[in-house]
Amino acid sequence: MRILLIEDNEALADATQEYFRQIGHPLDWTVSVEMAERTLSWDDFDMLILDINLPGRSGYQLLQSLRQKGRTIPVLILTARAEIDDRVSALDLGADDYLVKPVDFRELAARCRALLRRERGAASNTMVCGNLIFNLATHQITVNNQAVELRLRERQLLELFLKNLDRVLTKEDIANKLYTFDEANTPNAIEQTLTRLRKKLSESSLHIKTIRGLGYLGHIDD
Amino acid sequence: MTKAVYSLQQHLITRTVLLMIIVFSVLSAGVWDYASRAADLSYNRLLNSASLSIIERISVQESQIDLDLPYAALSMLELAPDDKVYYEVIDHTGQHLTGYRKTPSPVDYQPHSDPQFFTAKYKGEVVSWVVQSKLLIAPAANGWVVIKLGQTRNARNELSGEIFFSSLATLSGILLLTTLLVWLGVRRALQPLSIISENLKNRSPNDLRPLNTPAIKEVVPLVDAINSYQQQLLHNLDTMKVFIADASHQIRSSLGGIQGQLDVTLQASDTEEIRSRLINIRQQHKKLTRLTNQLLAHALVTHRSDSIEPRLISLNALVEALLTETVRDQAHTQIDFSYTAKTDDIRIPGDKVSLKEALKNLLENAVRYGPDINQIDITLSPCDGNLVEIIIDDSGPGIPGHQRRQAIQRFSRLSSDVSGSGLGLAIVETVIQAHQGTLKLERSPSGGLRVLIRLPGAPL
Known part of the structure; x- marks a missing residue:
């Protein structure tokens, strides 16, 4: 897993590099878009942490040129402004996530992991979510390397949440994905399945929050 | 324009x-x-x-x-x-x-x-x-x-x-004279305007006295209007001065605290002591960061309330997005959220950025000042008179009736809690006022705080 940090503030870059080294994810660092483009041309990275206000070309210009070339590499924007424009947010410009400076390194690392997880989950059969590992091929689930036995519905529900982390799933969403049209399903059944799943995964990094009136949201806290 | x-x-x-x-x-x-x-x-x-x-x-x-x-x-x-x-x-x-x-x-x-x-x-x-x-x-x-x-x-x-041209000459003379008189009359009538503009032009920016009211009945309302506008600006300026003084005080105190801690830490040689000092500094720094963010947010909503044209926004979508973000950030906590929208499509004219900032502050307050096991409920409902009601309830300690007014004032913190910036509710009030709405603090059914906002709905 390789991350490229593009940041012109040396103190921040130095600290970020040190923090990521300590948690076992060393990252490369360049100070300008021009240098980043050169680095990207000969090296492969799994994601970018991109500052917006850079000397020379801005972070957005790099992001735009990357997206125009069809490169889907996850980009996390670091910005000093919460809102770039009235209508256009960092996400509209093609970023996968953004954080407003000053950032908490734990938060930054968690967001990076979430992005990488999303990227990797799509490519491989194993989803690693903190201490929870879900093998999509063998249907094996472990928490802290301890196997967890899940029933079919529970496993389907878990897969649904892991594939839609940090997004709200309504009861209808879940019913549509988990049950066929004929199957008698009551919202109650979903609630019961969820309660059992929560209980079995109580030691895991996965939190499934209920937002009454809106739906459910899965989040990895690692 | x-x-x-x-x-x-x-x-x-x-x-x-x-x-x-x-x-x-x-x-x-x-x-x-x-x-x-x-x-x-x-x-x-x-x-x-x-x-x-x-x-x-x-x-x-x-x-x-x-x-x-x-x-x-x-x-x-x-x-x-x-x-x-x-x-x-x-x-x-x-x-x-x-x-x-x-x-x-x-x-x-x-x-x-x-x-x-x-x-x-x-x-x-x-x-x-x-x-x-x-x-x-x-x-x-x-x-x-x-x-x-x-x-x-x-x-x-x-x-x-001969008859025609001699009469014409007399006539032209009379008409020229009339035109001249009209011209003089108009100039005379408009003269007070030039006097007022000269007066304003020659004023130094530090001259805060009101304009002298001339003894012309028709001009008095204009001068009065200028003077009342000036008074309003002066009032805003005073508010701004007080605000800057308050903000400077807060920032300097924080910076002073951090610097002091840093100096002491540099003197220390015991690793454990250095560590505990650093934890202290980090705490102070977090507080300063929050203060800075809130000051900037306050400046942002104040500026936007003067300059942004309201657009029709979907309140449901705004609140749902905000709630999703908040739940994600609070996923590790014991806080339960609920959301009730009486109608699916509540639209109001307003500024999305400011409204989001205001509601975010209210949710943050509910989390920050509430207990660890907290229940936060958001209700959106249309109500009488084309108004839209937003209610945010928590099950925290609430604010006693006599302190509710004070709570909305800038830099007034009700408890000695170190994490508050004292600007949250002031930001909310600025935004709600800019939207011609009302903000009320009440007691929630569970005994916590209820924030009740009423905003004018979309024009029918």
Whole structure:
């Protein structure tokens, strides 16, 4: 897993590099878009942490040129402004996530992991979510390397949440994905399945929050 | 959005001049008519007396019509020396008797003893004619003898021209004088405006005195309006000064705290002590970060409330997105959230960025000041009078009634809790005021705080 940090503030870059080294994810660092483009041309990275206000070309210009070339590499924007424009947010410009400076390194690392997880989950059969590992091929689930036995519905529900982390799933969403049209399903059944799943995964990094009136949201806290 | 500037003075004067030109044209036409009629009247009289004296000399002598042309009569017409005179006498049988031949007659002329005047062309010139007849009753000549006498119009035209142009000169004089008076009047009337603008222009920016009210009744409201606007600006400026003073105090205190801690930490040699100092510094720094963010958010919503045109926004979508973010950030906690929207599509005119900032602050407050096991409920509902109600309830300690007013004021923290910036509710209030809404703090059903916001809904 390789991350490229593009940041012109040396103190921040130095600290970020040190923090990521300590948690076992060393990252490369360049100070300008021009240098980043050169680095990207000969090296492969799994994601970018991109500052917006850079000397020379801005972070957005790099992001735009990357997206125009069809490169889907996850980009996390670091910005000093919460809102770039009235209508256009960092996400509209093609970023996968953004954080407003000053950032908490734990938060930054968690967001990076979430992005990488999303990227990797799509490519491989194993989803690693903190201490929870879900093998999509063998249907094996472990928490802290301890196997967890899940029933079919529970496993389907878990897969649904892991594939839609940090997004709200309504009861209808879940019913549509988990049950066929004929199957008698009551919202109650979903609630019961969820309660059992929560209980079995109580030691895991996965939190499934209920937002009454809106739906459910899965989040990895690692 | 700027309209083309037009001059009131120019406008008024142009209109007056236009009106004057119309009056001038109408009067000129009248004067012209009068002048021609006056000239015609005088010269027709001359012509008629000449024709009368000719007609008197017509007699019947021995079965023959005899005319002894009175040259004195024609000499009367010499008052107009440049004009030519033509005459013709036609006998009772309609035959030319004497004078010029083939002179014109009025259309359908019936012989009559009264004179008839007309104008016709003769020998290529416009000639004014009089035609008059005399009934002869004699065995030899029984019938009407017609006499026609004509005179070219040079003298008449000269006379009517003279009358016309002398009247016109007087008229122009009067009109010019009127225009001048109007111009002076307009200038005089607009002078207070120039005095006020000069007064404002020459003012130093530090001169905070109100403008002197001039003793002109019509100008007093303008000066009053300027003065009240100035007072409002001064008030805003004062508020801003107090705010900057408060903010400086807060930032400096925080920075001072951090610097002190850093200095002490540099002196320390014990690793454990350094560590605990660093934890302290980090805590202080977090507080400063939050303060800075809140100050910037406050500046942002204040600025936007003055400058952003409201757009129709979906409140449901805004709250749902915000709630999703909050739940994600609070996923590791024991806080439960609920969301109730009485209608699916509540739209209000407003600024999305500010509203989001305000609601985010309220949710953050509910989390920050609530207990670890907390229940936060958001309710959206349309209510009477095209209003939209947003209720945020928590099950925290709430704010006692007598402190609720104070809670909204800037930099007033109700507890000695270190994490608050003292700006959260001030930001919320600024935003709600900018949206012409109301903000109320009440007691929630679970005994915590209820924040009740009412905002005007989308125009029907």
